[in-house]
Amino acid sequence: MMKAVRYHDYGGPEVLRYEDAPIPEPGPRDLLVRVHAAGVNPADRQIRAGLRFRLEKPFAFIPGCEVSGIVEKHGAEVTALAVGDEVYGMTGFGGGYAEYVAVAEDKLGRKPASLDHVHAAALPVAALTAWDALFEVGGLAAGQKVLIHAAAGGVGHMAVQLAKWRGAQVIGTASASNERFLRELGVDVFINYRTTAFESVVRDVDVVIDAIPREADDATDVLAQETMARSWAVLKDGGILVSICAKPAPDADAARRGLRGAYAGAQPGHDVLNRIAGLVDDGKLRPDVGKILPLRKARQAHELIQTGHTRGKIVLRVKDG
Numbered sequence: 001m002m003k004a005v006r007y008h009d010y011g012g013p014e015v016l017r018y019e020d021a022p023i024p025e026p027g028p029r030d031l032l033v034r035v036h037a038a039g040v041n042p043a044d045r046q047i048r049a050g051l052r053f054r055l056e057k058p059f060a061f062i063p064g065c066e067v068s069g070i071v072e073k074h075g076a077e078v079t080a081l082a083v084g085d086e087v088y089g090m091t092g093f094g095g096g097y098a099e100y101v102a103v104a105e106d107k108l109g110r111k112p113a114s115l116d117h118v119h120a121a122a123l124p125v126a127a128l129t130a131w132d133a134l135f136e137v138g139g140l141a142a143g144q145k146v147l148i149h150a151a152a153g154g155v156g157h158m159a160v161q162l163a164k165w166r167g168a169q170v171i172g173t174a175s176a177s178n179e180r181f182l183r184e185l186g187v188d189v190f191i192n193y194r195t196t197a198f199e200s201v202v203r204d205v206d207v208v209i210d211a212i213p214r215e216a217d218d219a220t221d222v223l224a225q226e227t228m229a230r231s232w233a234v235l236k237d238g239g240i241l242v243s244i245c246a247k248p249a250p251d252a253d254a255a256r257r258g259l260r261g262a263y264a265g266a267q268p269g270h271d272v273l274n275r276i277a278g279l280v281d282d283g284k285l286r287p288d289v290g291k292i293l294p295l296r297k298a299r300q301a302h303e304l305i306q307t308g309h310t311r312g313k314i315v316l317r318v319k320d321g
């Protein structure tokens with residue numbers, strides 16, 4: 001048996017229980033990872049609340065979609081990784097808040113050598129999502145201009161750094177308390193969304209990334225919807241609005257101007273994870289961990305992520321946590 005955080009019914013953060021659970025058995029192409037740290041994501045609380053991927057009852061579900069740890073054992077068809085390797089990556093949509101998790105080999109990469117497990121666990125979801133939004137879907141190129149809404153959040157702060165690495169001009173929105181943080185990460189133009197309408201400052205943008213968290217509360221949702229609708233106006237003709245929450249529907253004017261709206265999301269895969277690890281080890285990318293909590297305090301982590309106003313990432317320390 002192992003220690004894990006599980007829930008047996010949907011609900012608020014109070015349904016999370018720190019308890020014993022069976023150690024999972026890896027399939028032929030899986031690795032059993034001894035988890036050292038697990039990242040916390042808005043999706044974890046959305047699933048816990050029953051808003052996404054609802055399971056039939058009864059169930060005992062372990063949340064957590066990203067981890068960093070060490071390979072403990074593996075299935076017979078695993079080829080690239082071995083017992084003792086330090087790995088990081090996505091687990092699917094659950095399983096990470098536990099001492100052990102079984103993960104398909106192709107969803108893991110080698111942990112950046114320059115990071116401890118806590119910081120490595122902060123990377124997979126945020127960096128893979130930012131990568132997909134900026135490059136695979138957004139097609140961002142050197143010299144272009146990108147506006148990143150919610151630049152100080154988990155995905156946003158990765159997007160800022162990846163866009164700078166690509167050679168883009170970066171405009172980021174956040175509240176005043178995050179200005180210094182974002183300037184240190186390299187934003188060229190900072191906009192306090194609480195006091196300044198971004199469209200009064202920005203124009204001729206090639207790519208807009210909407211990373212504003214949804215379903216935190218009604219006021220945030222309304223502002224997020226309004227922000228998305230107002231974003232078309234700052235795009236140059238042919239530009240693209242990429243949301244990591246829902247595919248934006250172009251309005252009539254946007255469609256007439258040839259603007260595109262698209263959804264992007266984390267694509268788990270070792271190729272991009274290994275490229276991200278290389279960028280980290282080269283000093284081009286660093287995750288900010290705003291809060292570290294022991295695994296048994298997962299409830300507190302969910303209460304924090306639910307605010308929709310945390311900086312960088314929240315990580316659960318699992319080994320010795």
Ligand SMILES: NC(=O)c1ccc[n+]([C@@H]2O[C@H](COP(=O)([O-])OP(=O)(O)OC[C@H]3O[C@@H](n4cnc5c(N)ncnc54)[C@H](OP(=O)(O)O)[C@@H]3O)[C@@H](O)[C@H]2O)c1
Binds near residue numbers: 154
């Ligand atoms: N499609 C995918 O694969 C995928 C992957 C990851 C995340 N997501 C989704 O993307 C969203 C963001 O995820 P995340 O992990 O980055 O969330 P997060 O870390 O919880 O985002 C928090 C940040 O959002 C900022 N924020 C909140 N309202 C804002 C507004 N109106 N304008 C500008 N900034 C605002 C906050 O800044 P201030 O404190 O300064 O207000 C805070 O720094 C979530 O809804 C999540 O479910 C999707």
